[in-house]
Amino acid sequence: MNALPPALLAASLLYLDQYQNGLMAAEVESLRTQARIYANGIAEAAVRPQDDRMVLSPDAARPLLRRLVEPSPNTQAKLFDNNGLVVADSRLREGQGGAIVSEPLPPPEPRRIFAGTLAGLYDRLIGLFPRSVRGASGRDGVVVDVNPDAPSFDWQPDLGPDRREELRIALEGGVNPYVRRTADGRLLVSVAEPARRGNQSVGIVLLTREAREVDQRLFEIRFSVLGLFALALALTVALSVYLARTTATPMLQLAAAAAAMRAGKGRAGSVPEPLLARRDEIGVLARDLQDSATALWARIDANERFAADVAHELRNPLTSVRSALETLLRVEKPEDQKRLLAIIAEDAVRMDRLIADISDSSRVDAELSRTASEPVDIGPILSALAELHQATRKENDPVVALEAPDRLVVRGVEGRLVQVLRNLLGNALSFSPPRGTVQVRARPTGAMVELTVEDEGPGIPEARLEGIFDRFYSERPSGEQFGKHSGLGLSISRQIVEGLRGRISAENRRDANGKVIGARFIVRLPAG
Incomplete structure (x- = not known):
């Protein structure tokens, strides 16, 4: 957005060059047409015969040339x-006492005060750089002469007898237009046209005109460019202020919110509400930052609860061991001592298993x-687990029935997936x-792969379908030895599945009458 105003200004400057070239070409063509008219008039009315050829008559040419130029005050x-x-020479006239005087250039037209002030400022600005005149191109190629030291009364280029080559070219009609600026900044254009009587050249007409219209039009364009530049500058400043208020300031606010989070402040919400309500990229960043902070606080709370749960779970076997040791010191029967030592050994194994699961x-x-x-x-993994169970199962152990394609690819970490399935x-x-x-x-379902494990057990209490995934929750079959499981298996499985961008859930299996006939665990993982 900030690049748009300068781009418009650059396009305007390019248009200024093209416009100047067009004006110069039109000025040259107009002056050349005028010179041809003068040359043809002089060739017809200001010549006399001499030795079988026509020559110029100065007495007839001078008044005729002055009359021709009279309607054009800016032309010499x-x-x-x-x-x-x-x-x-149309600018030479006879003064008092028969002296020949040269008429001065007409003074420049007065400009309005405001426009003149701007023009003066612009002229002083460009005066710091080398002055140049860009002329027309093509068949009207312009000879450019930048000579600020030339006297202001010297209107025309020299075309005297000492410049034979230019004189010869002028007689043939091949002189290019000649453009220059005087010391006071006037833009002058000169063209030369031969005066012919039949096929015979009788002289050369050299016209010079001050291109006031070109300078005036260029000043108007420069004034427009100046206005466009002021508009572009105002737009750039306004856009910069707008971007600062809508982008830079909110970014600083987000940085301050992040610093407050790092310092442990703003637990309920450090990001300002106006930023969260925005619908642009800043709003997306603000909401993501708030979500990250919320997730971080949730993780801290979870770690705090986990530490409390670990302390509680370790306290139980330690209390049992301490009680057994205190009792062991008081009993004397060998049978009671062996039973207490067995309890201590079981609690030690239980603590070892618990610590290993906590670490995992x-x-x-x-x-x-x-x-x-x-x-x-996961196809080969499921097949290997089913074959391993079949090879090690006892006569009354349950049977594993597998329904899965030979190849079923998911995205994950192989070791952790094996842990979940086991x-x-x-x-x-x-x-x-x-x-x-x-x-x-196991079967593919669109972008996911679904795995289900079903048993024929008593099912899960309806109120604990989600709670069974909590840490240290244990709902074991009746008759199973106490302390054999730490209650972290399903919790670790959910950690792994959700860490792999999947989901795990549990539900009860029911028959046609609605009776619970077992439990079903469903795992959905991204397909690979």
Whole structure:
């Protein structure tokens, strides 16, 4: 947006050059036509015969040339003979006492005060740089002469007998237009045309005219460019202020909000509400920053709860060990001592398992954030787990039935996916009745891959369908030895699945009468 006004200004400057070229071409063509008219008139009315040829008559040429130039006050005409000598000059007249005087240039037209002031400022500005005149191009090629030291009364270029080559070219009609500026800044244009009587050249007419119209039109265009520049400057300033208020200032506010979050302030919401309500990129950034802060605070709260849960879970076996040790010191029967030592050993194993699961749970998020997901074929993994169970199962153990294609690719981390599948399969086997069936299915569903693990156990309490994924929650089958599970298996599985941009859920299986006939765990992962 800031580049638009300067681009318009540059286009205007380009148009100024083209416009100046057009004006100069028109001025040259007009002056050349006028010179041809003068030359033809002099060739017809100001010549006399001499030795079988026609020559100029100075007495007839001078008044005729002055009469021809009289309607054009800004024009000077000179008439040269074939030898390059001046025969007549429209600016020379006879003064008092018979002296020959040269008429001065007409004074420039007065400009209005405001326009004149601007023109003066502009002239002083461009006066700091070398002055130049850009002339017309093409067949009307202009000879450019920049000579600020030339006297202001010297209107025309020299075309005397000492410049033989230019004289010869002028007699042939091939002299290019000649443009120059005087010391006082006047723009002068000169053209030369031969005066012919039949096929014979009798002289050369040199016309010089001050191109006031060109300068006036150029000044008007420059004034327009100045106005356009002022408009562009105003637009640029306005756009800069607008961008500062809508972009730079909000970015500083977001930086201040981030600093407040880093300092632990603004837990409820550090980002200003007006930024959150914006519908542009700043609003998107503000909402993302607020969401990140919310997620960070949630993670801190979760870590705090996790630390409290860990302390609570470790306190139970430690309390049991301490009680057993205190009792051990007081009993004397060997049988009671062995039983107490067995309790201590079980609690030690329980604490070891608990610490290992806690360590694994604490590493999951960090490991998934460092490891890039890659395509993983879970078909062979499911087949290997089913074959492993079949090879190690006892006679009354449940059977694993697998329904999955040979190749089914998801995006994830292979080791962690194996851990999830083993947790779900082990959980289903532990709840299934003897000789029951655990059904494992996998199928693609659009951009996701769906895996289901079904058992024939007692199902899940309806109120705990979500709570079973909480840390340290344990809902074990009746008769299972206490302390064999830490209650972190399903929690770790949810951490892994959600870290891989998937979802895991649980529901009860029901028959036609609505009776619970088992549990079903559903895992959805992005397809690879």
